[in-house]
Amino acid sequence: MNIDKNIKERKQELLAYFRDRASEFLAQIKTQYSETEFGKRASAINRALNQTKDNLITTLLQQSEKEKWTNKEKLEAILMITYCNIVVMIESRNSVRPYEYMDFSRRVGELWDPFCKLCFHYPINDLSLFVPPLFSEVKKKMTAEIAEYIDNLTITYEEKLELKTYYDKVWSLVSSGEIQLELDLHFSHNEQKYVVDFKSGFGSNEKGNTNRLLLVATIYQNLDDNYKCLLFVRAEENNSYFNTLKNSGIWEAYCGSEAYQKISEYSGYNLKEWTEKNIDWAADFNAETTQHLTDNNLLQYLLW
Numbered sequence: 001m002n003i004d005k006n007i008k009e010r011k012q013e014l015l016a017y018f019r020d021r022a023s024e025f026l027a028q029i030k031t032q033y034s035e036t037e038f039g040k041r042a043s044a045i046n047r048a049l050n051q052t053k054d055n056l057i058t059t060l061l062q063q064s065e066k067e068k069w070t071n072k073e074k075l076e077a078i079l080m081i082t083y084c085n086i087v088v089m090i091e092s093r094n095s096v097r098p099y100e101y102m103d104f105s106r107r108v109g110e111l112w113d114p115f116c117k118l119c120f121h122y123p124i125n126d127l128s129l130f131v132p133p134l135f136s137e138v139k140k141k142m143t144a145e146i147a148e149y150i151d152n153l154t155i156t157y158e159e160k161l162e163l164k165t166y167y168d169k170v171w172s173l174v175s176s177g178e179i180q181l182e183l184d185l186h187f188s189h190n191e192q193k194y195v196v197d198f199k200s201g202f203g204s205n206e207k208g209n210t211n212r213l214l215l216v217a218t219i220y221q222n223l224d225d226n227y228k229c230l231l232f233v234r235a236e237e238n239n240s241y242f243n244t245l246k247n248s249g250i251w252e253a254y255c256g257s258e259a260y261q262k263i264s265e266y267s268g269y270n271l272k273e274w275t276e277k278n279i280d281w282a283a284d285f286n287a288e289t290t291q292h293l294t295d296n297n298l299l300q301y302l303l304w
Contacts, residue, residue, distance in 0.1 A: 109200025
């Protein structure tokens with residue numbers, strides 16, 4: 001496999017390469033796991049193909065550095081490699097155990113998130129990723145600030161202790177443990193920090209997740225760094241849980257084409273245009289996979 005700038009135009013060559021690798025991997029995996037261990041077979045083929053993809057991208061990044069590729073050339077090559085890997089991963093999983101709608105719809109959503117993040121990992125605009133704060137650090141800082149404030153009040157020592165006790169009780173109500181402040185993406189652009197959560201869509205059982213997102217965004221908005229919280233949702237149509245977040249005043253929530261517009265605005269790359277030009281699931285899958293997805297009405301879930 002020759003890695004150069006034109007690899008972004010060589011979809012069929014990449015598909016053939018990944019399929020050859022998948023055949024090699026599956027032959028070995030089938031000697032390790034029986035037919036009844038389809039879950040282990042599926043996990044193993046996914047890991048192997050992802051490692052192959054990562055090896056190609058590592059080579060590409062080294063080559064692009066030597067040849068001084070533009071950011072756009074680099075990103076578009078990585079998008080094509082990643083997409084072809086996804087196609088063959090779905091084919092391989094389907095050959096191990098044919099997809100049914102619950103597994104397939106969930107898997108498509110899982111793959112959309114990291115695909116979109118490529119635009120931020122290899123951006124056109126001048127942006128940078130950052131490591132999110134730990135909840136333990138945030139709690140420690142806020143507790144120290146409140147303690148200092150209480151200590152400066154003109155009240156008795158006993159009253160100060162009582163106030164601190166009530167404050168500790170509030171923390172215990174907020175969480176019985178540590179709150180996960182790490183979301184799907186964290187980046188800075190034009191001196192503004194953003195935290196981003198990607199979702200495929202909102203189902204009918206999202207109350208717990210919605211409340212968690214509201215709590216996390218509230219914590220971020222009360223920090224000194226002036227974070228903005230963005231929610232990007234793949235589905236065009238969503239339910240009341242999405243609207244709750246959108247109307248909360250603390251999440252800037254976008255779905256479908258609006259989400260793609262914002263990805264383009266922040267990263268500098270029109271991912272929607274790329275998908276419309278390069279993604280053709282039904283034509284790119286092998287015949288067996290396309291037939292299975294068509295017969296089971298699963299192609300409808302492949303709306304990126």
